[in-house]
Amino acid sequence: xxxxxxxxxxxHRQEWDGGDVTDVYASLYRGGPxxxxxxxxxxxxxxxxxxxxxxxxxxxGVATSRGYSYYYRKMLSLAVIDAGRxxxxxxxxxxxxxxxxxxxxxxxxxAPAPYKPDHARGDLHAxx
Numbered sequence: 298x299x300x301x302x303x304x305x306x307x308x309h310r311q312e313w314d315g316g317d318v319t320d321v322y323a324s325l326y327r328g329g330p331x332x333x334x335x336x337x338x339x340x341x342x343x344x345x346x347x348x349x350x351x352x353x354x355x356x357x358g359v360a361t362s363r364g365y366s367y368y369y370r371k372m373l374s375l376a377v378i379d380a381g382r383x384x385x386x387x388x389x390x391x392x393x394x395x396x397x398x399x400x401x402x403x404x405x406x407x408a409p410a411p412y413k414p415d416h417a418r419g420d421l422h423a424x425x
Contacts, residue, residue: 309383310412311350311360313372313391314404321393321401332401333394335372339364349392350376350405357382360391360405375410385409 324331339362340346350358358378365372374391382389387407394400 310408310410311374311405317403
């Protein structure tokens with residue numbers, strides 16, 4: 298990955314593929330090596346994961362702050378992605394796993410951040 302790339306507007310949200318996330322948990326019940334355990338809804342031990350984000354085999358960013366949202370029923374993360382490749386609705390892969398452990402390529406869809414519309418900043422006089 299180049300030391301600096303254009304992040305444009307900055308942070309994006311990622312929706313992790315449910316089937317890929319489920320496979321991480323299923324690996325804990327299969328014989329042989331398993332993927333790194335994924336805490337739910339998020340890691341509460343103060344760790345900050347930084348996962349490589351790729352598209353077509355090229356590093357294009359970093360995902361962090363992964364957590365499960367019961368409201369949306371999705372595993373979500375924040376990501377800093379190269380502006381030239383941060384197309385909303387586009388797909389990327391997030392590399393999940395500790396160094397030396399089996400790595401799971403998790404498909405993810407790029408979404409805007411903030412993920413949920415912020416109605417708290419609306420015009421309160423408009424309702425009157």
